[in-house]
Amino acid sequence: MISARDLHKRFGHVEVLKGVSLDMGKGDVIAVIGPSGSGKSTFLRCLNHLETIDRGRIDIEGETLVDTDAQGHCRYVGDADIRRICRKMGMVFQQFNLFPHMTVLQNVIEAPITVKRLRREQILPTAERLLAKVGLAEKHASYPSQLSGGQKQRVAIARALAMEPDIMLFDEPTSALDPELTGEVLRTMRQLAEEHMTMLVVTHEMNFAREVANRVIFMDQGELIEDAPAGEFFANPCHPRTRAFLQSML
Amino acid sequence: MDYVLSLLGPLWQGTTVTLKLFFITLALSVPLGLVLALLRISRLRSISTAVNGYIWLMRGTPLMLQMLFIYFALPFVPVVGIKLPDFPAAVVAFALNYAAYFAEIFRAGIQSINKGQYEGARVLGLTYAQTMRRIVLPQVIKRILPPMSNETITLVKDTSLIYVLALNDLLRVARGIVQRDFTTTPFIVAAAFYLIMTLVLTWIFQRMEKRYARYDD
Numbered sequence: 001m002i003s004a005r006d007l008h009k010r011f012g013h014v015e016v017l018k019g020v021s022l023d024m025g026k027g028d029v030i031a032v033i034g035p036s037g038s039g040k041s042t043f044l045r046c047l048n049h050l051e052t053i054d055r056g057r058i059d060i061e062g063e064t065l066v067d068t069d070a071q072g073h074c075r076y077v078g079d080a081d082i083r084r085i086c087r088k089m090g091m092v093f094q095q096f097n098l099f100p101h102m103t104v105l106q107n108v109i110e111a112p113i114t115v116k117r118l119r120r121e122q123i124l125p126t127a128e129r130l131l132a133k134v135g136l137a138e139k140h141a142s143y144p145s146q147l148s149g150g151q152k153q154r155v156a157i158a159r160a161l162a163m164e165p166d167i168m169l170f171d172e173p174t175s176a177l178d179p180e181l182t183g184e185v186l187r188t189m190r191q192l193a194e195e196h197m198t199m200l201v202v203t204h205e206m207n208f209a210r211e212v213a214n215r216v217i218f219m220d221q222g223e224l225i226e227d228a229p230a231g232e233f234f235a236n237p238c239h240p241r242t243r244a245f246l247q248s249m250l
Numbered sequence: 251m252d253y254v255l256s257l258l259g260p261l262w263q264g265t266t267v268t269l270k271l272f273f274i275t276l277a278l279s280v281p282l283g284l285v286l287a288l289l290r291i292s293r294l295r296s297i298s299t300a301v302n303g304y305i306w307l308m309r310g311t312p313l314m315l316q317m318l319f320i321y322f323a324l325p326f327v328p329v330v331g332i333k334l335p336d337f338p339a340a341v342v343a344f345a346l347n348y349a350a351y352f353a354e355i356f357r358a359g360i361q362s363i364n365k366g367q368y369e370g371a372r373v374l375g376l377t378y379a380q381t382m383r384r385i386v387l388p389q390v391i392k393r394i395l396p397p398m399s400n401e402t403i404t405l406v407k408d409t410s411l412i413y414v415l416a417l418n419d420l421l422r423v424a425r426g427i428v429q430r431d432f433t434t435t436p437f438i439v440a441a442a443f444y445l446i447m448t449l450v451l452t453w454i455f456q457r458m459e460k461r462y463a464r465y466d467d
Contacts, residue, residue, distance in 0.1 A: 048373055050369055050372065050373070083375055083377070086373070086375070087375040089373070090373070091373040093366060093369065093370065095366050096366075097364075097366040097367060097369060097370030098370070099367065099370065099371075099385055099389075100389065100465055100466065100467050101388050101389050101392070101465050110374070110384065111374035111375060111376065114376060114380050114384055115374060115375040115376055115380070116375075143464070143465040143466070144465075145465060145466035145467070159374070160373070160374070163374055163375065
């Protein structure tokens with residue numbers, strides 16, 4: 001579903017991605033872990049064009065988003081194609097990025113109405129079903145500022161799902177939450193995984209990586225160090241840096 | 251008291267001129283200011299620099315000078331030189347001048363919106379135009395209400411500058427009566443007129459602020 005080849009990215013003089021590759025199949029739930037500054041969020045953000053890469057190739061469901069020619073020139077497809085391809089991926093941010101001037105329900109139906117040109121009554125049943133699914137049906141008329149962090153993040157998940165993406169990207173979805181609120185968000189994500197949603201999750205939640213992900217990727221200093229099935233990854237980490245990192249997390 | 255009542259008719263006449271200039275200026279300068287603000291934050295350097303220069307020129311010279319220039323000097327400028335009647339000349343000067351101030355208010359408002367809002371809209375597939383229209387500008391309105399309130403109140407009072415084009419606005423009418431009757435009462439009545447206008451504006455802006463208070467950022 002996602003194929004990333006040799007992604008390179010630098011911010012000024014800092015090389016944040018030094019040739020990262022990843023292949024992701026349908027139904028894969030991949031956890032990306034690693035110390036802060038390892039480039040894992042940047043990697044995720046490159047996949048849906050929130051950041052542009054300097055070199056490499058990205059294909060989403062068989063369609064090329066960006067490629068690099070023999071001369072090393074990195075070329076993206078046109079703007080309309082970028083939007084169309086990236087719409088296959090939903091994204092959930094650490095800081096939620098809900099629209100504060102809209103109610104919970106308006107947040108969920110905004111993109112289907114504005115982008116997909118659906119009529120309100122066409123999307124309303126879906127929106128209500130999604131809000132019920134994340135356990136917030138009764139909050140549909142609330143504004144984001146009236147919700148707890150965990151509730152906000154669950155609205156953000158419902159909002160992303162309303163566009164019916166094939167892949168969900170999560171950028172540290174629980175890092176801005178109070179510890180007692182991470183559970184409700186992780187439960188929602190686990191439920192999504194059980195429904196075979198394809199998910200790429202940048203996270204610090206080792207339990208989530210261990211229990212929900214089928215693959216775990218470890219990144220450090222802009223490189224992909226290890227990529228293994230979850231059980232193997234935690235039981236038998238190959239690389240010394242992975243071992244050191246896992247040790248430090250305990 | 252009868253004297254005061256006798257002033258109301260002529261002063262109301264002046265007030266209609268004042269209000270006409272106020273509303274036409276507002277109707278023209280708000281959209282123009284928004285366009286300027288959007289051009290000002292454009293990535294195209296040349297456009298942004300040109301708008302910057304325009305804002306500098308309009309804020310950096312007196313409104314009265316701009317008005318006198320458009321009325322007296324513009325007819326002699328090659329190519330664009332047209333002779334405008336007095337009231338349209340005043341409208342053009344006011345609209346161009348206030349658009350520059352509004353542009354800066356809008357720009358500050360737009361730039362105060364968190365980058366995450368753009369990203370949140372982008373990953374949902376919204377275009378830049380849709381993001382501005384649906385996500386950014388509605389939030390900007392709430393944030394710019396206090397400076398907009400200031401600016402529109404200033405505009406009410408600035409309308410008195412059109413006396414230099416011999417237009418009979420509220421203050422010029424009052425001054426005429428003062429000079430005719432040798433009493434300062436008309437000034438006091440005119441002040442009351444201005445206070446009522448700004449009171450209404452203040453009240454409208456307070457209502458809007460209350461309406462937008464239904465959500466927090």
